[in-house]
Amino acid sequence: MTLAELYRDIRGGRRLTPEEGLFLLRNAQLLDLGDLANEIRFRKNPESAVTFVLDSNPNYTNVCTIDCIFCAFYRHPGEEGVYTHTVDEMIAKFKDSAAKGITTILLQGGVNPDLPFDYYLEMVSRTVKEVPEIHPHFFSTSEILEMARVSGLSLTEVLSRLWEAGLRSIPGGGAEILSDRVKKKISSKKGTSEDWLGVMREAHRLGYRTTATMMYGHLEKDEDIVEHLESVRRLQDEHRGFTAFIPWSFKPGNTPLEKIIPTYATPKRYLEMIAFSRIYLDNVDHIQASWFSEGKKTGQIALHFGADDFGGTLLEENVHAAANFVNKTNTEECISLIHDSGFDAAQRGTLYDIKRVIPRIKAA
Numbered sequence: 001m002t003l004a005e006l007y008r009d010i011r012g013g014r015r016l017t018p019e020e021g022l023f024l025l026r027n028a029q030l031l032d033l034g035d036l037a038n039e040i041r042f043r044k045n046p047e048s049a050v051t052f053v054l055d056s057n058p059n060y061t062n063v064c065t066i067d068c069i070f071c072a073f074y075r076h077p078g079e080e081g082v083y084t085h086t087v088d089e090m091i092a093k094f095k096d097s098a099a100k101g102i103t104t105i106l107l108q109g110g111v112n113p114d115l116p117f118d119y120y121l122e123m124v125s126r127t128v129k130e131v132p133e134i135h136p137h138f139f140s141t142s143e144i145l146e147m148a149r150v151s152g153l154s155l156t157e158v159l160s161r162l163w164e165a166g167l168r169s170i171p172g173g174g175a176e177i178l179s180d181r182v183k184k185k186i187s188s189k190k191g192t193s194e195d196w197l198g199v200m201r202e203a204h205r206l207g208y209r210t211t212a213t214m215m216y217g218h219l220e221k222d223e224d225i226v227e228h229l230e231s232v233r234r235l236q237d238e239h240r241g242f243t244a245f246i247p248w249s250f251k252p253g254n255t256p257l258e259k260i261i262p263t264y265a266t267p268k269r270y271l272e273m274i275a276f277s278r279i280y281l282d283n284v285d286h287i288q289a290s291w292f293s294e295g296k297k298t299g300q301i302a303l304h305f306g307a308d309d310f311g312g313t314l315l316e317e318n319v320h321a322a323a324n325f326v327n328k329t330n331t332e333e334c335i336s337l338i339h340d341s342g343f344d345a346a347q348r349g350t351l352y353d354i355k356r357v358i359p360r361i362k363a364a
């Protein structure tokens with residue numbers, strides 16, 4: 001098959017096979033990928049609005065025993081600089097965020113083996129009761145698997161009890177690249193691709209909505225990118241539990257992997273990832289661009305390469321900051337960045353429910 005034939009079939013709505021996906025990723029020109037992705041974006045989300053969320057990503061602990069070599073955030077138990085916040089401290093933080101208009105808290109650790117399951121349950125149930133303005137978007141798959149290990153409960157039981165406590169959505173972090181060849185090298189203690197997919201599958205089966213993420217720009221090859229997207233697409237066919245797909249690039253600062261990969265992936269590669277994921281993931285509604293992880297200009301351009309969401313305002317963020325990567329915005333700037341990209345801005349909730357639309361003022 002030629003590229004021209006593939007473009008025609010993509011425009012016609014045909015699903016790509018992994019082999020076709022790899023051929024496209026390797027051979028298509030960036031602007032062609034962008035055109036195709038943009039067409040699909042408007043087919044799926046016809047409104048001329050780009051969504052964003054008022055959110056914050058605090059961490060309750062930086063203690064972790066998983067030793068991912070791409071991570072600059074964690075500390076081993078007992079090391080200098082470790083912290084674990086009490087539930088009281090976190091609730092106070094959430095109340096402060098809510099007072100500033102934040103509606104989504106994405107909360108993650110470390111994977112701290114000293115925390116009992118009740119700590120997590122209390123974190124969820126008290127957030128729901130005491131800070132009702134906040135949607136708790138809590139705990140990565142690694143933390144959920146650790147809860148099962150510490151409590152001796154099954155994965156289903158852990159997820160069911162978190163649901164009873166009031167949790168309804170889970171962030172998609174921790175996927176990195178769903179290729180065991182790569183996982184063995186960058187996060188050998190974190191488990192397999194099937195571990196991440198298994199938690200997501202069970203969560204979706206129980207009614208949770210989650211996101212799916214991908215961190216590229218390290219040891220992966222194009223084949224691993226396609227394997228990742230194929231795994232996400234296949235799981236999405238089962239329960240339609242993913243709300244959005246969010247790619248971001250590896251940030252090497254202060255990580256052990258920096259010795260092998262000292263540089264950032266390019267903006268061109270980011271735009272390829274955004275466009276290619278929009279084309280490949282025909283069953284995922286939203287692709288999220290990130291002003292935060294790739295820079296504001298690149299984030300804006302990504303809105304013309306298939307992304308329909310601009311992520312969150314991120315009141316607090318510590319994981320990229322540990323890798324010396326810091327970007328800041330506020331609500332007004334976030335709206336302006338979307339407007340300046342040529343779109344209306346729509347504030348959304350965690351589950352992509354629209355709260356308000358702020359139209360772009362068009363030149364007379």
Ligand code: SF4
Binds near residue numbers: 065
């Ligand atoms: S990425 Fe998460 S699981 Fe891996 S070392 Fe860092 S905090 Fe631990």
